[in-house]
Amino acid sequence: MPVIRKVTDPAKIVTDEQVLKFLAKRGVDKDYVEFWHDYNAQHPNAKFYRDLKSNNLIGVFTSLIRVNEDNVKIEPQWIKQGDDYVSSPNLFACRVSGKKVEFSAGKQIVWEPQLFLNGIEQFCGKAKILLVDPFNENYHGNVLEWDYGICKRWLRIIPGYLFERWIFQSNPQGEVRIKHNCIGDMQLGFGGARDGRWFDLEATVTSDEEII
Known part of the structure; x- marks a missing residue:
């Protein structure tokens, strides 16, 4: 033997x-x-x-x-290209220019959201990459953040998935409306809204807007 x-x-x-x-x-x-x-x-x-x-x-x-499908290992990260950010190899391709997101996975969709508080548009600075994923410390450099003052917008990639979240650290004391301005042959999947205790909040969702 x-x-x-x-x-x-x-x-x-x-x-x-x-x-x-x-x-x-x-x-x-x-x-x-x-x-x-x-x-x-x-x-x-x-x-x-x-x-x-x-x-x-x-x-x-x-x-x-x-x-x-090309046998390339998926290690989700955002890569800076000039003023833009692109996703590392995944099951999709994604490019971020300013606030605009271009997503392709066979079909395509583009969105460039606007945030309103009591009907008044809120503005943000430039996106930045978070060093550590707020949801999973094992991921690094996979979350883009925009700071709107009243909240932060996170665009998060993991293997096979892209998530967008709007995080409010306190009650905004008014009606929040997010208009996504979607164009393309795909649809965004909206997940609704929850408070700090993870209870569902009443929200009105259309094909392009969320109102809370």
């Missing part, structure tokens, strides 16, 4: 903390488990490890797609 040796290749050593915990819990020696297959176009949301002693495979599955 061939001699089974410890894994010493740095590219094959197990480093995933969740996998290491899984192995320890089941009494499997991590030194004899190799990183076998990474996420790829054939299994974009799964990677695999192999136990050299038993030849068993260990799969790690995620609901998020980790590589695109």
Whole structure:
């Protein structure tokens, strides 16, 4: 029988903390488990490890797609190009110019939102990239922020998804209206509004506006 040796290749050593915990819990020696297959176009949301002693495979599955159809690993970030920002390789392409967002995923949509408080338009400065994702500290550089004074607009990318949120730190004391000014052959999906306790707020939503 061939001699089974410890894994010493740095590219094959197990480093995933969740996998290491899984192995320890089941009494499997991590030194004899190799990183076998990474996420790829054939299994974009799964990677695999192999136990050299038993030849068993260990799969790690995620609901998020980790590589695109070109077999490029998805590491969501915004990249500055001149005065614009573009998304890193994903399942879609996105460009931000000023407040305007151009989104393409087979079909296309463009929107350039306006924010109103009691009928008076509110204005923002230039967008900036947040170093750490406010929702998931494991992501970095994947959120654009515009500061309107009364609120902040966040445009967030993760594998396979783009989210836009408007964050108010306090009660704006008036009617808030967001007009998205959409053009294209796709539609935005609106998620409604919630307060700081995560309770739903009464909102009127049309194909292009949200009023709270």
